[in-house]
Amino acid sequence: MxxxxxxxxxxxxxxxxxxxxxxxxxxxxxxxxxxxxxxxxxxxxxxxxxxxxxxxxxxxxxDEDELMAAIAFMTEVGQMSDARRQECILLSDVLGLSMLVTAQSRRKPAGCTEATVFGPFHVPDSPEHAPGDDIANGAPGAPCFVRGVVRTLDGTPVAGAKIEVWQADEAGCYDVQYAGLEQARARATLRTDAHGAYRFRSIVASPYPIPHDGPVGRLLAALGRHPWRPAHLHFMITADACEPLITHVFRAGAPYLDADAVFGVRQSLIAEWRLHPPGPGPGGVTLAQPFYTLDFDFVLNASAGVSESA
Known part of the structure; x- marks a missing residue:
């Protein structure tokens, strides 16, 4: 009844x-x-x-045939997603939905580091590393030394901030894309020191294609679009009394800055990777091959209800 x-x-x-x-x-x-x-x-x-x-x-x-084709496509997107690959995020990314939601949800005051898309290759609980460690762990690519400071909008250094960093290697692959690879490569968790500083060694960022061997790749091909992303490092930074920051740092001069497949490039996130000849590098190491350095500071926004002057 x-x-x-x-x-x-x-x-x-x-x-x-x-x-x-x-x-x-x-x-x-x-x-x-x-x-x-x-x-x-x-x-x-x-x-x-x-x-x-x-x-x-x-x-x-x-029409009905098109609806069934769409349902089959979405079914395949879901079936292809697992702990190592997120085809659903890829679909959201290439349609610009991820960046649209990020832009409207993660607005920052002028002077704060801007957010961008999360991407499908973050792995929680990546290995903890000490300042200056080589996090590449065998990932192929030219050496790159990264350093900077995390501070708040009023210039206060943020001590003990948790920094998660991850990137693709020179072959354009993340560690989780290699079958059978158990250890993390070019991926780590670090902490800022008492002065808000961070530093680590990895490999230089290179352009790479998003995974395009599945339904999202077929969609891009059908639309006449490429799958490439410009060279970048991923960062996720969390700290007490601050809003979390999910962002990239993009390599100046790299291809695809004006044609990112997932629309994630923001002008303020483009930085210079400086190339150096073989010889003394940061931290007292001597390198027999050319290497790169990247200096990039992050400015966090205070959490809602927290004053910058508190």
Missing amino acids: EHDTIQNRAGAGAAGELADVDEHTITALVNGRIAATAAPRLAQIVAALTRHLHDFAREVRL
Whole structure:
């Protein structure tokens, strides 16, 4: 009886008769069945999604074969996602949705380091390293020494900030893309010192293609788009009384800065990797091959409710 009452209430027209469903009335009918007891934010999101999704289908005159092809595509995207590869994030990235949400959700005051997309290759609990350690751990690529300071907007150094860093090697692959590789390479967790400083050794960043051997890659090819990303390092920085920062540092002059497959480049995040001849390097080491250095400071925003002067 309760089921019949719900059906009648949701499907009845103004005169209490069963509503006539067509391509124009269906949207109001679907949203009319969202219960008053539903969580307000969930109801808002689903109602808006329904309106836009239905408007899209009407605009392009979507047919049944195209709908089934889309369902098959999304099914394959989900099936290809696992702990080592996130095809769903790739799809969001290449459609610009990830960057749109980041831009509107992670706005920073002027002077703070800007955020960009997270990407699909972060791994939680990466190995902890001491300042100056070589985190490459055998990853192929020219040596690169990275250093900088983490501070707040008023210039206060942030001691003990947790810095997670990860990158692709010169072959364009992250460690998790190598079958059978158990140890982390070009990936680490570090902490800033009492002066907010950090430093580590790794390999120089190189351009690389996002994984394009799956459904997202086929979509890019069908659209005449390339899968390449400009050279960059990933950083995720967390510290007490500060907003978390997820960002990249992009290599100045590298290809694809103006054509990033996932739209993640921001001008303020482009920095110079300086090339040095063989010889003495940072930390007293001597290198028999050319090496690079990168200096980049991060400016964190105070958490909501925390004053910069506190």
